[in-house]
Amino acid sequence: MPTEPNVDLPLIDHHCHGVVPSDLDLATFEALMSESYKPPPPGTSQFDKPLGLVVRRWCAPLLDLEPFCSGEDYVERRRALGAEEVNKRLLRACGLESLLVDTGHRSDDIATPPMMADLSDRPAHEVVRIEAVAEEVARSGVTASDFPDAFTEELAKRTRDAIGLKTIVAYRVTFAIDQTPPTKAEVQAGTDRWFTESEKAGKFRLNEVEVVRHGLWAGGELCRDHKLPLQIHVGFGDPDIYMHACDPSHFTDYLRAMEGWEVPCTLLHNYPFQREAAWLAEIFQNVYYDVGVILNFAGPQAADILGEALEMGPFYKQLYSSDAFGLAELYYLGQLQFRRALKQHLDRWIAEDMCNVKEADRIVAMIATQNAERIYPLDQTA
Ligand SMILES: [Zn+2]
Structure with a gap:
């Protein structure tokens, strides 16, 4: 009989x-370790924060370096090995089952899902970001009066090959908005305002609330019709976020509406609202959640965050994600931090006779793969 839970399942x-x-040079590597738009103050380094500590501790040995080498030495070694070798080493050491890749952010700078499949040697599926499609359509030269329909047609087209949709409503207009479906007249008035302002500014960046609502409901309908989950960015992010208004409990009306449509809504990252997310997952049949990326940024304190996520959230609702962007290190650390933190809690539960190894193994399997397999059509897309 094993005496410890097995956390080494594929994720x-x-x-x-x-x-x-x-x-990557040192400055670019450090920039990708941060959600800030600005570098740290002169004389300091991104390597001197919880994430920097775990990069130097756990990623350095995979590049044949001693743990806790300097940030400069780490990035120099990375360049000597070459990006492709480093990306392959780190991604293939993750023990992943498959990857669900959001292609809506800086997509020209990063590897596409087929490239990610190649680097990781695992299947990679695409998640389509609603607001990014809206911006692409707006930039394509359509008129404001043609935009609302042109956008929903393009979103429907892109959804055919997708494994899910994603919204960043929290980034653009916060969750503290009217969550009812907008009328045609409201969508057109919002589009007219958005086009006028974007043409003045010379760029289309979707921050017009009626257009965002149009996308939310068009996306929700597509998810309902194609039986796809809708991923929802929550909390933690870059300086565009007004954090206090990104508490997911502000989004209750929309979550409830999607429950009626049986659309799984996956609340992403959630920090510092992981308790609110776990509670929403407890009360709404369709709400799922993760604490991906936060485990990386919390470094040695990752188990605290995962502990809050485990306080009352149903085991059948939590998901694994790395939310890695740009750096293969964030993929590697995401799974390592998750496995270590989860094991720490389950070992304690077993020691306190609140759980046993068999139950712990069931919990790990649900979060590692089973919950995602229940809601994403993983066997239907390649
Ligand atoms: Zn993300």
Whole structure:
């Protein structure tokens, strides 16, 4: 009889992004370790924070370096090996079952899903970001009056090959918005305002609330019709976020509407609202959640965050993700931090006679793959 739970199962990384396929210098590598738009103050380094510590501790040995080498030495070794070799070493050491790749952010700078499949030697599926499709359609030269229909047609087309849709409504207009479906007149008025302002500014960046609502409901309908999950960015992110208004409990009306349509809604990252997310997963049949990426940024404190996510969230609702973007290190650390933190909690539960090894193994299997397999059509797309 095993005396410890097995946390080394293959994982479905249900929310991640492509890695940068080219070599990185120190400044670019550090920029990809941060959600800030600015470098740290002069004389300091991104390697001197919880994430920097775990990069140097756990990734350095995979590049044949001593643990806790300097950031400079780490990036120099990375360049000497070459980006492709580093990306392959780190991605193939993750023990992943498959990758669900969000292609909606800086997609020209990072590897596409087929490239990610090649680098990781695992299947990679595409998650389509609603707001990114809206911006692409707006930039394509359609008129404001043609936009609402042109956008929904393009979104429907892109959804055919997707494993899920994603919204970044929280980034663009926060969750504290009217969540009812907008009328045609509201969508047109919003589109007219958005086009006028974007043409003045010389770029289309979707921050017009009626157009975002149009996308939310068009996306929700497509998810309902194709039986796909809708991923929802929550909390933690770059300086575009107004964090206080990104508490997912502000989004209750929309989540409830999607419950009526049987659309699984996966709340991503969630920090610092992992408790709110776990509670929403408890009360709504369709709500799922993860604490991906936060485990990386929390470094040695990752188990604290995962512990809050485990406080009351049903085991059949939590998902694994790395939310890695740009750096293969974030993929590697995502799974390592997750496995270590989960094992730490389950070992304690067993020691306190609150759980046994068999139950712990069932919990790991649900979070590692079974929950994602229940909601994503993984066997239907290649
Ligand atoms: Zn992400």
